[in-house]
Every structure is written in C-alpha cells, then in structure tokens.
Amino acid sequence: PFKRYVEIGRIALVNYGKDYGKLVVIVDVIDQNRALVDAPDMVRGQMNFKRLTLTDIKIDIKRVPNKKTLIAAMEAADVKNKWENSSWGRKLIVQKKRASLNDFDRFKIMLAKIKKAGVVRQELAKLKKEATA
Amino acid sequence: MAPQQRKPHVCRNPDLIRGVGKYSRSKMYHKRGLWAIKAKNGGAFPKHEKKAAAAAPAEKPPKFYPADDVKKPLVNKRKARPTKLRASITPGTVLIILAGRFKGKRVVFLKQLTSGLLLVTGPFKINGVPLRRVNQSYVIVTSTKVDVSAVNVEKFDDKYFGKKVEKKKKKGEGEFFEAEKEEKNVLPQDKKDDQKSVDAALIQSIEAVPDLKSYLGARFSLKAGMKPHELVF
Numbered sequence: 001p002f003k004r005y006v007e008i009g010r011i012a013l014v015n016y017g018k019d020y021g022k023l024v025v026i027v028d029v030i031d032q033n034r035a036l037v038d039a040p041d042m043v044r045g046q047m048n049f050k051r052l053t054l055t056d057i058k059i060d061i062k063r064v065p066n067k068k069t070l071i072a073a074m075e076a077a078d079v080k081n082k083w084e085n086s087s088w089g090r091k092l093i094v095q096k097k098r099a100s101l102n103d104f105d106r107f108k109i110m111l112a113k114i115k116k117a118g119v120v121r122q123e124l125a126k127l128k129k130e131a132t133a
Numbered sequence: 134m135a136p137q138q139r140k141p142h143v144c145r146n147p148d149l150i151r152g153v154g155k156y157s158r159s160k161m162y163h164k165r166g167l168w169a170i171k172a173k174n175g176g177a178f179p180k181h182e183k184k185a186a187a188a189a190p191a192e193k194p195p196k197f198y199p200a201d202d203v204k205k206p207l208v209n210k211r212k213a214r215p216t217k218l219r220a221s222i223t224p225g226t227v228l229i230i231l232a233g234r235f236k237g238k239r240v241v242f243l244k245q246l247t248s249g250l251l252l253v254t255g256p257f258k259i260n261g262v263p264l265r266r267v268n269q270s271y272v273i274v275t276s277t278k279v280d281v282s283a284v285n286v287e288k289f290d291d292k293y294f295g296k297k298v299e300k301k302k303k304k305g306e307g308e309f310f311e312a313e314k315e316e317k318n319v320l321p322q323d324k325k326d327d328q329k330s331v332d333a334a335l336i337q338s339i340e341a342v343p344d345l346k347s348y349l350g351a352r353f354s355l356k357a358g359m360k361p362h363e364l365v366f
Binding site: 099100101102103104107108111 | 277351
C-alpha cells in the first residue's frame, strides 16, 4: 500500500515554512515526528515530517554525510534532472512561470492560445468534412 | 570652496559609539591646530570686532490693540514639490490607466510635469489616447518598457494643457450665440502636429517589438480567476 518510505536518502519537498518549495534530503531520523534534513544550499537542520512531502527520488548515502559527500551523491543520482523531468516537477515549474508572467506576456499568451485554437478548429472541421463525405 | 578636485574630508574625531568620540578634548584641541592659530596671533585667538549694530528705527507704540488676543498662524516652511515618482516609472514605461474616459487603456509614459502629473500618450494612432496628463495614483505600472530616446518632450508643461482663457467681449446677444458655437469643438492644428511628431518616433520603436502594437491597442480588464494581489504587472 505504501510506496514512498521515509528513509535515509529520500528526497522530499518542503511544503511549509521558510524553505517552502525546496527539495531536501532526509539525512537522519530524530524521532517519530522529526527528521534531520539537508540540502546543498541550506544549513542542515531538523524538520517535522508534516512539513515534508516525500518524492519518488532516493539517493545513496550513509547516515548524516558531509556536505561534500551529500552534494556528490546528489550529482551521481542526478536528482535535479530527475525532478525537473518528472510530471510533478514540471507542474511546479509551470506554476512558477505562470505566476511570474508580465501583463505583456499574458497578452502574448492570449494571442497564442487563440491562434492554436483556430488551427485546431480548422483541422477538426476538415476531419468532420471527411467523415460526413 | 574652490571648484578643483578635493578629496572629501574624513571627520577628525570618528565615533567609537554614538556620543563617544575617539579623541579627548585636549587631543582635539591639538588636532585642530588651535595652538598654532593662537601662536600666529600672539597668544590669543583672533577676534573680529563686533559690527556696530545698525540703530533700529524707533518704533511708535501702536494706536490700536485688538480687544481679544489675535492668534498668529503657525510657521509653515513646507515647500510644494511634484509628487514623488514611483521608482518603477521611467520614460517609456507602459502604464494602465484605471479611471476616466480611457480606463483600461495601456499607454506610454513620457515624463513627469512640474505639477506632479504624468505626461502620457497612446500613441494616438494606436489606441486613441492623445498627449494627456494623468495622475500617478490612477495608474498601474507594468514592467514593459518602450524605447523613447527618439522622442522630444521638452516643450510640454502644465501650461500647455491648461484651459484656454476666453477673452470677455461685450457683444450683442445675436453675436454671443454664434461665438459660443465656434469655440467649442476645434482642436488647434498645432496640438495635432505636436501629437503627430511625438507619436511618429514612438510608433517606430513600438513596431520594432512584435505584438506590442496590438498590446497597446487592447484594453486591460480583470478576467475570471485573475487575482490582482497575485498578478505580476
């Protein structure tokens, strides 16, 4: 029934707090509720599991590695690319892009959407014509 | 100060913390060279003679004292200044007008006038907004910028936009009505020419950017799902 487990090396996404949106590695388990968590760009610290959402990605590390070892292991497992190619990661990237759009960008997107819909409709009309013919 | 290049003088007595200087009074006396000035002057600090005070004209006692004390208005040393321009507004920025006849129109900012109002133009050919003044408070600033280096806006000021003062003429009733009809609708040709000259250079730089022309021609409106506090302009 469970597929993603809390284990040393599990990559998790922070969903609450100062580091919201960051990918972190679970580096040790402190007690039933908290884990020791680390990421290449943050100081290693504790986090409640409720603040984490587990992902599918796991890296191969021993309990509480050095920062250097941690970064090397993350490079070896290619966490960044795996995340950015996963559907979850892509969704988050698209959300961020949409939120940062300029008024002019929104206008250009509207034009593009209309154009695309026009092309689709033309194709559909062609197919419909062939179907009835 | 001589207009030559001089290094700005570092203060002689830097603060250790606020209120406490690095050097004591005696040390500062020495640093300022007061001993040398005194020595040059023969033992005492050089003094100016006081200028003989000009004899104030003898004031006559007033003939009239008001029955109750008259309050004097408080001193007000404030100066009228043009409204502080938001840092995001630079010449060439696209603004969205929020109120008035042109609400929703996206418009190019030219300069801030001395009254604090913003001088703005459609350009007229693109969206029908002429050279116009707009208040900064009724405007959303977008981060889109247009190149306005080729535009000369020196000659426009608040007087250019003021209402024309009509000369009061004493005339009979018949001529009075005719005169009113004439002066109403005509926009003087020189204003139209000004509009054209400002817009010519602007439109060229606008057409250089794809879609910008239709962007400026379209009005802005909030659609379903748009949250103004989350939108990035």
